[in-house]
Amino acid sequence: MQQPQLLHEEKVFKDPVHRYVHVRDKFIWDLINSAEFQRLRRVRQLGTSFFTFHGGEHSRFNHSLGVYELMRRILETFEGRIQLTYEEKLLCLCAALLHDVGHGPFSHSFEKVFKYHHEDWTRAILLGDTQINRILRRFDDSFPKKLAEVINKTYDNKLIVSLISSQLDADRMDYLLRDAYYTGVNYGNFEIERILRVMRPQEDGIVFKFSGMHAVEDYIMSRYQMYWQVYFHPVTRSAEVILCKIFQRAKLLFSQGYPFMQEPVMLLPFLQEKVELADYLALDESIILFYMQLWRREQDPVLKDLCARFLDRNLFKYVEYNPRDFRLLSELKELFQSAGIDPMYYLEVDTTSDLPYDFYRAGEEEERIPIMLQMPSGELVELSQKSEIVQAISGKRRFDYKLYFPLDKVMALPGDLSRKIRERLGVMEDA
Structure with missing residues (x-):
């Protein structure tokens, strides 16, 4: 079994959330300096949230470092409580560091239109012809595969998997604290020090002392x-709606042979649906924004308008929407069409939902690993059995529906048509 190769001197990153990120292992340091990991500096952590919270410009890079630092601290607290080999510790640290390495520009919007998932690209980066793969194989030829299994939640050591992927793991703890810090809100703050103190390792996962409930x-x-309050903020969602519409329009125009003023070379593999790993790794948010700047000067009025809206933050307005009101949506589509406003690009129902906490129920498809409390007697009890607060929200999925549209275009229509559309939308004249 290999032993740690320590750096001559510890490397330290200043971090606004954890104060410092400590790196002593040369293996970790080399992974951080790989081209694939450095790419994460050019991918925002919060997508379009910077339109709502101007401080939310932080990257996947500093989130990944934060998850690594939390994992390092967790492993320190486990010393003397459970015996982990150097390989097991390294798997934990590498999974924490590299769990998001497959994210692309404006991740979720881009994924939705071009139909891929960032976790598939994460595995491709770990297992493919990359600097990261070559570094991982320095430890052992089987190490990249084991790491991919950890991130894919199929690795046989459940403790290692739960540390990076559960309802209370290093990834979630960092992004809540980090996103709260950068967006300037208080919602995401919690007692991280206390949670680390009451966390206990078990063979099949982590548990928490009852005193830390x-x-x-x-x-x-x-x-x-x-x-x-942050991730589903309607202004952020409006920007995501427009972003998806931009990608959809560009994809349609390309399929129709539209003559772009400048061929979108960097996007061709995605438009042609022939994406290789090298193509994916070459793409970041600066490339997307570059093409938007070009497309706002295109002849196509829809692509031109959508790109200008995104770049200038002239976003769609929204109203609450009842998903059972099929007649309203149908009527609005007809009205938009008659007004010369294409409803495919300018009328969108957006749905958000969240399940804040749940636990496994026999017979249900999706496995949810519960948060377990360790009682003074040593007995393990599922969290909602002891917490009235958690019990009140367990298994309750909340949904929200909003209808997005360009109010400025509606207001610019002839009087009667504009009034009719605004009446159906429930929008006042001075909105």
């Missing part, structure tokens, strides 16, 4: 508030 409750409620 209130800190875990605080974490659950912080997550709930962050999703509804």
Whole structure:
């Protein structure tokens, strides 16, 4: 079994959330300096949230470093409580560091239109012809495969998997604290020090001392508030709607042979649906923004308008929408069509939903690993059995529906038609 190769001197990153990120292992340092990991500096952590919270410009790079640092601290607290080999510790640290390495520009919007998933690309980066793969194989030829299994949640050591992928793991703890810090909100803050102190390793996962239950409750409620106040903010969602429409329009125009003023060379593999790993790794948010700047000067009025809206933050407005009101949506589509406003690009129902906490129920398809409390007697009890707060939200999925549209285009229509559309939307004249 290989032993740690330590750097001559510890490397330290200054971090606003954890104060410092410590790196002593040369293996980890080399992974951080790989081209694939450095690419994460050019991919925002929060996608379009910077339109709503101007401080939310942080990257997948500093989130990944933060998850690594939390994992390092967790492993320190486990010393003397459970025996882990150097390989097992390294798997934990590498999974924490590299769990998001497959994310692309404006991840979720881009994935939705071009129909891929970032976790598939993460595995491709770990197993393919990359600097990261070559570094991982320095430890052992089987190490990249084991790491891919950890991130894919199929690795046989459940403790290692739970540390990076569960309802309370290093990834979630970092992004809640980090996203709260950069967006300037208080919702995502919780007692991280207390949670680390009451975390206990077991062979099949992590548990938490009963005395720390209130800190875990605080974490659950912080997550709930962050999703509804930050991640699902309607202004952020409006920007995502426009972003998806831009990609959809570009994809359609390309399929129709539209003569772009400048051929979108970097996007051709995606438009042609022939994407290789090298093509994917060459793409980041600066490339997408570059093409938007070009496309806002295109002849196509829809692509031109959508890109200008995104770049200038002239976003769609929204109203609450009842998904059972099929007649309303149908009528609005007809009205938009008659007004010369293409409803395919300018009328969109957006749905958000979140399940803040749940536990496994026999017979249900999706496995949910519960958060377990360790009672003073040593007995393990599922969190919602002891917490009235968590019990109140367990298994309750909340949905939100909004209808997005360009109010400025509606207002510019002739009086009667504009008034009719605004009446159906429930929008006042001075909105």
